[in-house]
Amino acid sequence: MRFLPAGDLAVSVELGEEISVEINTRVRALEFLIDQKGVPGVVETVPTYRALLVYYDPSIVGYEALCAQLSTLAEQATTTAMPPAREVELPCCYEGELGPDLDAAARRLELPVDELVRLHAGAEYLVYFIGFTPGLPYMTGAPERLTIPRLDTPRVKVPAGSVAIGGIQCCVYSVESPGGFWLLGRTPVRLYDPDAAEPILLKPGDRVRFRRVERREFDDVAARVAAGRFRPVIR
Amino acid sequence: MIRVLEPGPQTTVQDAGRAGHMRYGIPPSGPVDRPSFVLANRLVGNPDGAAALEFTLMGPRLRAEAPCSLAVTGADVPVTLNDAPAPAWTTLALATGDVVKIGAARTGVRGYVAFAGGVEVPPVLGSRATYLRGRLGGLRGRALARDDVLHLQPGPIPRRSVVPLPARPQWGGDIVLRVVLGPQADRFTDEGVAAFLGSAYEVLPQSDRMGARLNGPRIAHARGHDIISDGIALGAVQVLDRQSTGGYTKIATVCSFDIARVGQAKPGQRLRFTAVDVALAHRLLRESDAALTSVALQEIA
Numbered sequence: 361m362r363f364l365p366a367g368d369l370a371v372s373v374e375l376g377e378e379i380s381v382e383i384n385t386r387v388r389a390l391e392f393l394i395d396q397k398g399v400p401g402v403v404e405t406v407p408t409y410r411a412l413l414v415y416y417d418p419s420i421v422g423y424e425a426l427c428a429q430l431s432t433l434a435e436q437a438t439t440t441a442m443p444p445a446r447e448v449e450l451p452c453c454y455e456g457e458l459g460p461d462l463d464a465a466a467r468r469l470e471l472p473v474d475e476l477v478r479l480h481a482g483a484e485y486l487v488y489f490i491g492f493t494p495g496l497p498y499m500t501g502a503p504e505r506l507t508i509p510r511l512d513t514p515r516v517k518v519p520a521g522s523v524a525i526g527g528i529q530c531c532v533y534s535v536e537s538p539g540g541f542w543l544l545g546r547t548p549v550r551l552y553d554p555d556a557a558e559p560i561l562l563k564p565g566d567r568v569r570f571r572r573v574e575r576r577e578f579d580d581v582a583a584r585v586a587a588g589r590f591r592p593v594i595r
Numbered sequence: 596m597i598r599v600l601e602p603g604p605q606t607t608v609q610d611a612g613r614a615g616h617m618r619y620g621i622p623p624s625g626p627v628d629r630p631s632f633v634l635a636n637r638l639v640g641n642p643d644g645a646a647a648l649e650f651t652l653m654g655p656r657l658r659a660e661a662p663c664s665l666a667v668t669g670a671d672v673p674v675t676l677n678d679a680p681a682p683a684w685t686t687l688a689l690a691t692g693d694v695v696k697i698g699a700a701r702t703g704v705r706g707y708v709a710f711a712g713g714v715e716v717p718p719v720l721g722s723r724a725t726y727l728r729g730r731l732g733g734l735r736g737r738a739l740a741r742d743d744v745l746h747l748q749p750g751p752i753p754r755r756s757v758v759p760l761p762a763r764p765q766w767g768g769d770i771v772l773r774v775v776l777g778p779q780a781d782r783f784t785d786e787g788v789a790a791f792l793g794s795a796y797e798v799l800p801q802s803d804r805m806g807a808r809l810n811g812p813r814i815a816h817a818r819g820h821d822i823i824s825d826g827i828a829l830g831a832v833q834v835l836d837r838q839s840t841g842g843y844t845k846i847a848t849v850c851s852f853d854i855a856r857v858g859q860a861k862p863g864q865r866l867r868f869t870a871v872d873v874a875l876a877h878r879l880l881r882e883s884d885a886a887l888t889s890v891a892l893q894e895i896a
Contacts, residue, residue: 367829369829406826408823413828493620494729554736559731563619
């Protein structure tokens with residue numbers, strides 16, 4: 361465990377050096393414990409793969425005292441039971457313009473296109489954290505067979521809803537943005553909707569599955585999303 | 596009620612900021628230059644965090660559709676009231692039909708216009724601050740446009756007052772920023788850290804609310820400059836020399852009390868960094884907060 365100052369208002373608590381479910385679970389457990397116990401002076405927390413960025417108010421708690429308290433909580437975080445993960449199902453269409461890199465990714469991975477889709481849609485993904493753009497989930501969970509280097513040239517514009525892989529990771533672009541992952545398909549569900557009462561769909565710790573849908577269903581769901589009449593399945 | 600005759604290149608509604616949503620990828624937003632924003636609000640009798648306008652490089656032209664009071668602070672800009680010069684850092688009382696025009700910044704980048712009562716827009720996730728990239732908050736998630744109408748919250752008519760000259764920040768010249776080294780200072784060679792602390796870095800034009808881009812002497816890494824993506828604190832100084840596949844290493848983090856100076860630095864201006872430890876940073880923060888609290892507005896007869 362390392363405490364790294366991030367300016368005068370934040371400290372990064374590093375719990376490991378790699379992307380792993382175990383380390384990330386401890387990061388989320390530490391955040392959960394801070395929420396539950398209410399550490400005086402902690403203002404806001406931001407989990408990432410292997411670190412928790414903790415914003416604090418130095419007029420309430422000093423750096424050393426805060427690190428000591430976080431250290432104690434981080435020890436407890438190894439055994440803490442967190443609330444059960446939510447399971448979220450996202451319809452995803454792996455066809456034509458919605459998955460512009462599907463064929464190239466299949467060639468690169470030396471897999472038939474259909475097998476790539478079957479493997480991708482058959483896996484369960486863990487949301488490690490949310491970031492880069494509002495509501496964008498950083499996930500892993502694809503079979504090792506789908507590990508792929510990122511695109512040599514990142515795109516300047518990736519459409520919102522694009523379902524993509526890069527390295528061992530999978531993500532869903534939440535708004536139109538630049539991106540360097542391979543675009544396999546698209547979900548009509550909005551992961552970020554600034555007009556909704558709750559703009560963000562996914563939370564760290566969620567389990568995500570992609571349900572393969574045909575273009576007709578994609579269009580139908582997209583229309584219902586636009587009309588505010590679609591709720592993704594969340595268990 | 597205020598009518599926007601000319602919006603300026605990027606004018607947004609900001610309040611003290613949106614707390615608690617960074618874990619979902621939603622930044623706090625809020626004013627880049629908090630002291631100037633706070634002083635604008637005080638000049639019109641508002642609480643420090645009331646919703647006001649932040650403009651960029653050039654201010655808006657506004658018409659009062661009802662009597663109101665406003666104040667302009669931040670970047671050094673010319674202000675006119677019905678085409679006659681009017682003071683910044685001063686409460687201005689407007690009658691119906693009065694037009695205030697705020698010109699181009701001579702020094703500094705961002706300015707503030709606060710109105711007595713505060714700008715009335717619906718709070719989103721607990722804040723009226725605009726997050727442009729996320730099209731969230733403020734005036735329907737966007738910058739002001741011509742013919743927009745701003746509603747003001749009702750408030751008492753403020754006493755006219757002025758921020759005394761010594762309490763107004765200066766934005767020109769070379770800028771020294773206090774930083775805390777880290778979180779990834781250990782990723783750099785000693786020479787790299789020395790180059791960072793010993794050199795001047797020029798502000799590039801591709802700078803915005805999200806970050807200032809700087810150019811200057813190379814800062815050598817001891818180990819790779821890619822790290823596992825992690826959280827980026829406000830003020831983080833990222834060092835990059837090519838497209839990264841992961842997170843960028845952050846050699847240091849600018850102290851909160853110097854963020855305004857980053858946001859007010861114009862392209863071409865030069866920045867230098869000086870390292871302080873966390874304990875000293877906290878003392879300087881207390882002093883900076885105390886200085887802002889103790890600003891005594893002078894009433895105008």
